[in-house]
Each structure stands twice: as structure tokens, then as C-alpha cells.
Amino acid sequence: MNGTETHTLVATVADHPGVLTRVASLFRRRGFNIASLAVGHSEEPGYSRMTIAVEGSAEEVKQCEKQLYKLVEVVSVRNLTGAPAVSRELAMIKVRVRATERPGLAEITDIFRGEIVDVSKTSMIVQMTGAQSKIDRFLDVITEYPIEEISRTGVIAIARDDVGPRNGRARG
Amino acid sequence: MSATNGQSTNGSTAAPKTPRTGGEVVCDAMLAAGVDVIFGMPGGASLPFYDSLYHYQDRIRHVLIRHEQAAGFAANGYARATGKVGVATSTSGPGATNMVTCMANDIMDSVGVVYITGQVARPAIGSDAFQEADVTGISIPITKHSYLVMDVDDLPRVMSEAFHLASTGRPGPVHVDIPKDVFLETTTETAPDQVNLRGYRPSKVGNARMVRKAAEVINASERPIIMAGHGIDISGAAEELLQLATRGSIPVVSTLHGVGTFPETHPLSFGMLGMHGLAYANFSMRQTDCIIGLGTRFDDRAVGKEDEFGPGAKVVHIDIDPAEIGKVLETDVPIVGDLKLTLQKLLPLIESRDRTPWLDQMNGWRRDHPSLKIPDSPDSVLPQEVVRAIYDISGGEARVIADVGQNQMWASQHFWYERPRMFFSAGGLGPMGYALPAAMGVKLADESQDVWCVTGDGGLLINIQEFNTLAAEGINVKVAVLNNAHLGMIRQWQEFFYEGRYMGAFLDNPDFAKVAQAFGLHGVGTSSRDEMKDAIAMAHEYDGPVVLDLHVDRVENVYPMIVPGTGVNSVIEDPR
Ligand SMILES: Cc1ncc(C[n+]2csc(CCOP(=O)(O)OP(=O)(O)O)c2C)c(N)n1
Ligand SMILES: [Mg+2]
Numbered sequence: 183m184n185g186t187e188t189h190t191l192v193a194t195v196a197d198h199p200g201v202l203t204r205v206a207s208l209f210r211r212r213g214f215n216i217a218s219l220a221v222g223h224s225e226e227p228g229y230s231r232m233t234i235a236v237e238g239s240a241e242e243v244k245q246c247e248k249q250l251y252k253l254v255e256v257v258s259v260r261n262l263t264g265a266p267a268v269s270r271e272l273a274m275i276k277v278r279v280r281a282t283e284r285p286g287l288a289e290i291t292d293i294f295r296g297e298i299v300d301v302s303k304t305s306m307i308v309q310m311t312g313a314q315s316k317i318d319r320f321l322d323v324i325t326e327y328p329i330e331e332i333s334r335t336g337v338i339a340i341a342r343d344d345v346g347p348r349n350g351r352a353r354g
Numbered sequence: 355m356s357a358t359n360g361q362s363t364n365g366s367t368a369a370p371k372t373p374r375t376g377g378e379v380v381c382d383a384m385l386a387a388g389v390d391v392i393f394g395m396p397g398g399a400s401l402p403f404y405d406s407l408y409h410y411q412d413r414i415r416h417v418l419i420r421h422e423q424a425a426g427f428a429a430n431g432y433a434r435a436t437g438k439v440g441v442a443t444s445t446s447g448p449g450a451t452n453m454v455t456c457m458a459n460d461i462m463d464s465v466g467v468v469y470i471t472g473q474v475a476r477p478a479i480g481s482d483a484f485q486e487a488d489v490t491g492i493s494i495p496i497t498k499h500s501y502l503v504m505d506v507d508d509l510p511r512v513m514s515e516a517f518h519l520a521s522t523g524r525p526g527p528v529h530v531d532i533p534k535d536v537f538l539e540t541t542t543e544t545a546p547d548q549v550n551l552r553g554y555r556p557s558k559v560g561n562a563r564m565v566r567k568a569a570e571v572i573n574a575s576e577r578p579i580i581m582a583g584h585g586i587d588i589s590g591a592a593e594e595l596l597q598l599a600t601r602g603s604i605p606v607v608s609t610l611h612g613v614g615t616f617p618e619t620h621p622l623s624f625g626m627l628g629m630h631g632l633a634y635a636n637f638s639m640r641q642t643d644c645i646i647g648l649g650t651r652f653d654d655r656a657v658g659k660e661d662e663f664g665p666g667a668k669v670v671h672i673d674i675d676p677a678e679i680g681k682v683l684e685t686d687v688p689i690v691g692d693l694k695l696t697l698q699k700l701l702p703l704i705e706s707r708d709r710t711p712w713l714d715q716m717n718g719w720r721r722d723h724p725s726l727k728i729p730d731s732p733d734s735v736l737p738q739e740v741v742r743a744i745y746d747i748s749g750g751e752a753r754v755i756a757d758v759g760q761n762q763m764w765a766s767q768h769f770w771y772e773r774p775r776m777f778f779s780a781g782g783l784g785p786m787g788y789a790l791p792a793a794m795g796v797k798l799a800d801e802s803q804d805v806w807c808v809t810g811d812g813g814l815l816i817n818i819q820e821f822n823t824l825a826a827e828g829i830n831v832k833v834a835v836l837n838n839a840h841l842g843m844i845r846q847w848q849e850f851f852y853e854g855r856y857m858g859a860f861l862d863n864p865d866f867a868k869v870a871q872a873f874g875l876h877g878v879g880t881s882s883r884d885e886m887k888d889a890i891a892m893a894h895e896y897d898g899p900v901v902l903d904l905h906v907d908r909v910e911n912v913y914p915m916i917v918p919g920t921g922v923n924s925v926i927e928d929p930r
Contacts, residue, residue: 203491203494248677254498254553257553
């Protein structure tokens with residue numbers, strides 16, 4: 183397990199001003215690579231959930247988890263990589279298309295279970311949800327169309343209930 | 355201090371429900387934590403706090419330092435000497451940024467200091483107001499935690515959390531930034547009885563199964579070594595360490611911060627390891643089959659080349675900080691816990707074993723590589739002799755605070771420290787200028803102890819303004835300047851690694867004795883061996899601060915030395 187791969191960490195953090203700065207500062211200072219970071223409310227008032235996709239070897243990511251724990255405002259960290267979990271990302275892709283090209287793009291979008299959410303004379307906006315790999319594949323397939331803009335949320339993840347012993351520290 | 359890891363009471367249970375100003379809340383929190391000294395300098399944003407200190411001056415001593423960096427270092431010395439939390443304060447902007455080095459120093463050396471900085475008033479925050487700086491933004495990566503208090507009602511809780519965080523688990527600096535108007539406002543809030551931080555639950559006793567495994571590994575080893583770190587001191591585990599070593603006949607080496615956690619004259623003590631550690635300590639690390647790391651982070655200056663550090667040895671590592679375990683060395687038995695409590699569980703499982711062959715081997719290295727022999731020097735006084743003289747004249751009972759550079763290494767090598775909290779040095783960050791202010795904090799922690807500041811000439815100049823504080827406050831610190839007219843450690847590296855191309859290594863010093871006198875201190879300069887010893891004896895007897903400008907050999911090097919990036923095999927020993 184020495185190779186670099188992308189790990190998905192899910193952290194529960196107190197919803198204080200500056201908490202994002204602390205997490206970002208930690209990653210920068212220790213040289214951990216963030217592939218994506220998504221933050222939003224959790225089920226519990228006063229606490230946010232962060233899903234952090236981090237690149238590194240298993241040892242590096244272990245160290246990263248431990249350093250995250252040391253932040254006082256971080257209540258729990260779980261590494262969902264390889265664990266039964268559902269992870270999703272939302273992407274919106276604005277593609278430059280002439281009217282004649284629309285059906286082609288619509289067909290590919292359909293195959294990927296995406297949605298066309300906006301159409302203009304010169305472009306279409308595709309909304310794609312799913313595993314990150316699916317979105318990447320979609321982008322690979324549509325390379326023949328000029329892409330004007332992509333906006334991705336970064337992955338969010340949640341463990342499935344049949345998960346074994348928890349990977350992270352028990353919530354207090 | 356971390357032995358009382360659990361929840362700390364804030365002591366303010368009896369606090370009245372009468373309104374208190376923000377400044378009074380801070381003072382009460384200090385008293386609740388048993389801290390009665392604060393080091394600092396006032397400024398516009400902290401003036402309301404100084405008004406509270408005015409009213410608390412019968413209970414809290416304010417020491418006016420002459421540069422805020424000295425406040426932080428003095429608070430560090432106070433914290434390390436007492437095991438309590440040190441407190442330093444400054445105004446906003448420049449006052450606060452002057453303490454940034456201190457925070458970085460505390461976090462590296464796991465020292466609990468609470469920093470109270472003034473901030474511009476809330477409505478002005480973010481407007482680039484006079485003396486505004488985003489100091490909580492600056493302090494994030496160099497503190498254990500930080501707060502910007504925007505509501506005075508939060509302050510009682512924040513202050514008790516700050517003292518709790520600074521002193522428990524792995525201690526560290528906590529920064530509390532308080533806007534001027536928050537100091538002035540009043541609150542009827544009191545701190546909760548118990549600190550309750552969901553994301554902060556330091557472990558207590560190590561995992562029982564791992565403790566048993568540690569005992570098995572240790573009992574089975576032929577050539578174990580204990581590497582004693584700062585954690586022994588922090589957790590108050592020196593007695594348990596002594597029992598572990600003697601029960602198992604296990605030799606002990608220490609890190610720089612572990613110096614004194616095991617009595618250095620004990621036959622099982624093999625001194626300090628590392629870059630300037632004793633040759634025999636380092637030789638032993640190459641041959642050991644079991645490294646028992648206690649409260650250490652296996653710092654690179656101690657470990658050197660990782661693959662020559664106990665190659666093939668089993669590693670047992672006990673530390674309160676899980677992030678230190680496995681960070682540097684692959685660990686066979688990882689144990690997260692408070693050292694004292696964990697060693698108490700481990701001790702009954704340790705078999706007493708005869709390890710004579712191993713100890714014979716180590717003593718053989720000790721005999722053949724006498725790293726502490728001071729060579730003859732007819733024409734100059736050697737700096738090592740100064741440290742020895744302080745040892746002899748104080749009967750080994752002085753608290754020694756070393757600065758950074760060659761002086762630091764000699765002070766660690768040529769004095770035999772028998773107890774924790776006798777030797778203080780800034781090992782992790784290595785900021786020159788630490789020793790003089792830290793010595794003030796160590797002295798005020800317990801004025802019955804003799805306190806010697808051993809500093810280089812270069813390091814002294816970095817915080818020499820504190821001569822004024824020594825004089826004004828009558829802080830009885832003895833300052834021994836190992837005056838080699840050089841940034842000695844720099845000169846040594848340029849000699850060894852840059853073929854003697856000296857650049858920025860020479861110091862054109864003032865007459866430090868006269869400088870001291872100008873500050874109203876007793877200052878003496880010497881350059882002969884007899885004068886040096888007389889001066890130290892005089893200072894030892896003198897009732898008040900003394901500065902000794904001791905002219906020593908200008909080109910003496912620190913030995914032994916392991917060249918960075920090489921292993922112990924290529925250790926440079928004293929050629930004389
Ligand atoms: C603030 C700071 N600046 C620079 C250094 C780099 N440095 C390490 S040792 C040293 C020389 C110290 O000289 P001196 O205080 O005279 O002590 P000596 O080595 O001569 O005993 C220097 C410049 C440092 N450690 N800290
Ligand atoms: Mg010098």
C-alpha cells in the first residue's frame with residue numbers, strides 16, 4: 183500500500199468561524215494534497231460535515247487523519263476509502279454546441295443518466311451526478327465538444343450501515 | 355501536568371454572579387489556574403486589561419518585559435519550571451506579532467503558554483485600523499488552539515478552555531485574541547464547572563493489550579535501550595522511568611529535552627544521544643535490539659539517519675500524541691497514553707533480567723570514546739570548563755537555561771543533571787535569544803532555586819534589552835556569557851562543511867560587563883581560568899543578578915558531531 187491513491191475522509195467539525203482555515207492550513211503546512219473539499223451542514227446543529235478527498239500513500243493519509251484529530255474543533259474523522267460507502271459528486275458542464283449537435287450530446291448525457299438543465303442558442307448545460315469516476319468518464323467521452331466551463335462540487339460521501347467496526351474515533 | 359488529563363475544574367465555581375469586565379475574567383481565570391505571574395507590555399488595545407491588572411496587583415505580579423518576545427520566552431520558562439501554564443500578554447498588531455516566535459517555540463517543545471493579545475475594537479476589525487493585524491490568522495499553524503473572542507459572555511468559558519488545552523494532553527500554546535471593547539464590557543457569565551470539548555479527549559492509560567505486548571517485547575530483548583524524552587518530565591514520570599530502568603537493567607539515553615529525566619550520574623545513564631550526543635549513546639543505538647521511546651517524537655536531530663538508527667530493532671513507543679507514533683519510525687508496539695499512568699501499568703510486567711553483556715559492551719564504548727574529556731588548553735579558557743565550573747560551584751544544584759548554538763550543546767553535555775526541570779533549552783525551534791528571558795521565568799517560578807543562564811554572545815544580543823528587566827525587577831539570574839566572539843555554531847559549520855569560508859560568523863562585540871553595568875547590573879569580564887572560576891563563585895554567592903562576560907577560546911568546536919545525513923559510523927570525535 184505504498185502507492186499514491188485518493189482517499190476519502192469524512193470529518194465532523196464544530197461549526198465555528200475559522201474552522202475551514204484551520205483545516206486548509208493543516209493540509210498546506212503538512213504537504214497533504216487535497217483533491218477536493220466539500221463542506222455543509224450535518225444532521226446535528228452546530229456541526230458541519232467535511233468530505234475531503236486527499237491524495238497520498240496509506241501512511242501519509244493515516245498521518246493526515248491523526249493531524250486532523252488534533253484540531254480541537256474536529257470531533258471525528260473517518261476514512262471511507264475501501265469501506266462500504268456511497269460517494270457522489272455533482273458537476274455542471276457548459277458545452278458549446280450548435281443546434282445540429284444537440285441531439286448527439288443529449289444522447290450521451292442520457293446514457294450517463296445526466297440531465298440537460300439549460301439550453302441556449304450556442305450552448306447547453308449538463309448536470310451530472312454520480313461517482314467521481316462516472317463524471318470523469320463522461321468528460322472523456324464528450325471531448326469532441328468544446329467545453330466552456332466546468333463546475334464540480336467535489337465528492338461527498340457517507341458510510342453505508344453494514345459497515346464493520348468504525349474506522350475512526352468513536353463520537354463522544 | 356498531563357497526568358491530570360481529564361477535565362479540569364476552572365475553580366471559578368465560587369465566582370460571584372456580579373458583573374465582571376472582560377479584563378477581570380482573564381485575571382480570575384489566571385488565578386483559578388494557579389498562575390500568579392504575567393509577562394507583558396501594554397498598548398492601546400490592551401490598556402483596559404492593564405486596568406484590570408492594576409486592580410489585581412496584590413494577587414498577580416505583572417513583569418514588564420522590554421520586548422514582547424521576552425514575554426513569551428519568560429512564560430515558557432515559567433511553565434516548564436512549574437508544570438503550570440505560563441501567561442504572556444501584548445497589545446494588538448506589533449505587540450502580538452512580536453510573540454509569534456514564542457508560539458512557534460512552544461508548539462515545537464510542547465510547552466503550555468496562554469497568550470492574551472489585545473485586538474482592535476470589534477467595529478474596527480477588518481478595516482485595517484491602526485495596529486490591526488490578523489494575529490489569529492497568523493497563529494493558527496503555530497498554536498494548539500486559538501480564539502478570537504467576539505462576545506464577552508463567551509470569555510469565561512474560553513479562558514477555562516484555554517488553560518485546560520494548554521496544560522493537558524500534549525501541552526502547547528493557546529492564543530486568546532481579545533478586542534479592546536470586549537475587555538471593557540461586563541458579563542455575569544461564569545465558566546462551566548468542567549471543560550467540555552467534544553473534539554478534545556486526550557488518552558489516559560495506554561491500551562492494556564499493547565502494554566502487555568510491550569512487556570513481552572522488552573522482556574525478550576537482549577539489548578534494549580530506553581530513549582527518554584520530554585514527555586517524562588511533562589507527565590511527571592521520572593520515578594517510574596527509574597524503576598523501569600533498574601528493574602530491567604535497561605540503559606537509558608535521553609533526548610535534549612529528556613536531559614535530567616533520568617539521573618545522569620546513574621550507572622545506567624548513557625547521556626544524551628543525537629547530532630551532538632555522546633558517542634557511546636549513539637553507538638548503542640546502532641546495536642540495540644529494542645528501542646523503548648518514552649515521550650519522544652524521534653526528532654531528526656536525535657535520530658540522525660533513520661536506517662542506521664536501531665536497524666532491525668523492535669520499537670516500543672509510548673506517547674500522549676497519537677500523531678507522533680509511526681511518524682518517523684515504524685513502530686512494533688504503539689501505545690498512546692499518559693506516560694506516568696501507562697508506565698505504572700507496564701512496570702509490574704517487566705522481568706528483572708541480567709543484561710550484563712550488553713551493559714559491558716556499552717560501558718566499553720563509554721571507556722573507549724570518552725566524549726566528555728576536556729582537552730588541555732594552556733592559552734585559553736575552554737567554554738566547556740565554564741559549564742563544569744558552574745556545575746562544581748553550584749554542587750550540581752543550579753537550574754541551567756541554555757541558549758542556542760554551541761553554548762547549548764556544552765551546557766547539555768558538561769553538567770550532570772540529576773532531576774527533571776534542571777536543564778532548559780529551546781530544542782525544537784532553536785530560537786537564539788531564548789535563554790535570558792526564559793531564565794527570568796524559571797527564576798520567578800521558584801526563587802529559592804539558583805538559576806544560571808548560559809548563553810552565547812550572539813544569542814545574548816538578541817534579547818539583551820532584558821538586562822533592564824532583570825535590574826528593574828531584581829530578578830536574581832546569573833548570566834554566563836560564553837563569549838567566543840563568534841556565532842560559534844555557524845563558524846563550526848563553515849569550518850567543517852564550507853572549507854573555512856567564514857561569512858557572517860564573526861561578532862564585533864561590545865564589552866558586555868560594561869553594558870551590564872550601564873543597565874545597573876553587576877557585570878564582570880574575565881579571560882583567565884582563575885578569574886573565570888572566581889567570578890562564578892562570586893556570582894554564586896552574590897545576592898542579585900550578575901552578568902559574567904567570560905572570554906573563552908574563539909574557535910573551540912562542539913564534539914562529538916554526527917554529520918547530518920550520515921550515520922553514527924562517521925561520527926567526528928575530538929581529535930585531541
Ligand atoms: C533567531 C535565530 N537566528 C539564527 C539562528 C541560527 N544560529 C544557530 S546557532 C547560531 C550562532 C549562535 O551564536 P552564539 O549565540 O554566539 O552561540 P555559540 O554558538 O557561539 O555558542 C546561529 C546564528 C538561530 N538559531 N536563531
Ligand atoms: Mg558565540
